[in-house]
Amino acid sequence: MSSARFEPSGSLRGNYTPPADKSISHRAALFGAMCDEPVPVRNYLDSADTRSTLAALLKLGAGVEEGDGDVLIRGVGLRAPLEATGGLLDVGNSGTLMRLLPGWLAGQPGGVWTLDGDESIRRRPVDRVAEPLSAMGAGVEAREGRFPPLTVRGAQLSGIDYELPVASAQVKSCVLIAGLLADGSTTVSERAPSRDHTERLLRRARVPFQRDGLRLTVSQVDELELDEIVVPGDASSAAFVVAAATLVSGSRVVVKGLDLNWPRTGFLRIAERMGAVILGDLEEPGTEADEEPVGELDVASAPLEGTVVEPAEVPAAIDELTLVALLGAFADGETVVRGAGELRVKESDRIAGVVEGLRGLGAEIEATEDGFIVRGDGTPLRGGVIDAHGDHRMAMLGAMAGLASTDGVEVVGMDAAAVSYPGFERDLRALVA
Ligand code: S3P
Numbered sequence: 001m002s003s004a005r006f007e008p009s010g011s012l013r014g015n016y017t018p019p020a021d022k023s024i025s026h027r028a029a030l031f032g033a034m035c036d037e038p039v040p041v042r043n044y045l046d047s048a049d050t051r052s053t054l055a056a057l058l059k060l061g062a063g064v065e066e067g068d069g070d071v072l073i074r075g076v077g078l079r080a081p082l083e084a085t086g087g088l089l090d091v092g093n094s095g096t097l098m099r100l101l102p103g104w105l106a107g108q109p110g111g112v113w114t115l116d117g118d119e120s121i122r123r124r125p126v127d128r129v130a131e132p133l134s135a136m137g138a139g140v141e142a143r144e145g146r147f148p149p150l151t152v153r154g155a156q157l158s159g160i161d162y163e164l165p166v167a168s169a170q171v172k173s174c175v176l177i178a179g180l181l182a183d184g185s186t187t188v189s190e191r192a193p194s195r196d197h198t199e200r201l202l203r204r205a206r207v208p209f210q211r212d213g214l215r216l217t218v219s220q221v222d223e224l225e226l227d228e229i230v231v232p233g234d235a236s237s238a239a240f241v242v243a244a245a246t247l248v249s250g251s252r253v254v255v256k257g258l259d260l261n262w263p264r265t266g267f268l269r270i271a272e273r274m275g276a277v278i279l280g281d282l283e284e285p286g287t288e289a290d291e292e293p294v295g296e297l298d299v300a301s302a303p304l305e306g307t308v309v310e311p312a313e314v315p316a317a318i319d320e321l322t323l324v325a326l327l328g329a330f331a332d333g334e335t336v337v338r339g340a341g342e343l344r345v346k347e348s349d350r351i352a353g354v355v356e357g358l359r360g361l362g363a364e365i366e367a368t369e370d371g372f373i374v375r376g377d378g379t380p381l382r383g384g385v386i387d388a389h390g391d392h393r394m395a396m397l398g399a400m401a402g403l404a405s406t407d408g409v410e411v412v413g414m415d416a417a418a419v420s421y422p423g424f425e426r427d428l429r430a431l432v433a
Contacts, residue, residue, distance in 0.1 A: 006402025011250035032073030107181025108154035266316030311339020328374035383407035
């Protein structure tokens, strides 16, 4: 485990291109593997998580040719006699792989696979996918009925009408993918809009797919066909730089090539409400498109005020809510996040981690069951030491806190950043040079 120190920086300035989107990279590779014809994926994210997806697909018989940031996936087809039956599929640290891949495997009659991963994955619930897949006819077993390892026995599935008990794009995607293989049609209803990258790929693949408000219906298909997929910049990775540019005075950063998909840009709307200066053409809510909207943001530092984040806003900012806590620690007044209990089952318990971490740097912050409350007076955090607890986003949060602090921050376990963003320190240092 490596530590890294982040001293208070001068302003962040210049153009910044974030790494490729993690969610879209996972989906592009998985959908590519389900196609009969090869699918080129341009700008595939090179990170530990997305490598786990390529390794799992290789094990299932797909071909993966890598070169120059691009990947060519030679698929095995939607209903292929998948190889490695009985085999163990290692998802590493990736919750997205752990929840999406079973959707495909569940619809392969006669196949049996066990998915497992690292220590963090073994603490994260999978009953949320086991339940709908069992209801569709698959045999699914989890440790204590709830945790990985997860064994999936494929079957001829039947379509269901499923109401998601948790707002989760991963579970939604799992059921929609299983729906491609299930008799009849499959409907998933969500309570609040979550990221819709899977839906966009389904539309691109010309799969019979309808959306009626928060109800999504997909029908069984014989095969999948997709042409080239170009992965845009990751809004969640970019959010760290947006936060630092907002907090460190005199900063001005232009973020290029970013995915501006509405359910991914909730953090930007919350930050703007707090006073952040972020110019850019964010997508309108409810947009039904095949492609991801790609654009740029112009971010400048600004003083902030506290805000309240309501439960309905949570899914569109789920991976950035710890950054809302960081902004709140520098803002004037109270910042409250509610309805974000899902943060407790991410790569780490992010409510406990952010409260313990920012408190150690001088913040006045307390945990609630499903969120946190931060009180600031508009002055910077002092600094200190923060432990990433093996969580990539907590490591990067600590780094941002350091740049904006008065005394600097040491991040214990900085190497965790490589799960989603291996070039993080290099990109950051280029902006503060
Ligand atoms: C993701 C969905 C979110 C998010 C995760 C990636 C996805 O998880 O936190 O980082 O790619 O669908 P949940 O669906 O569990 O909220």
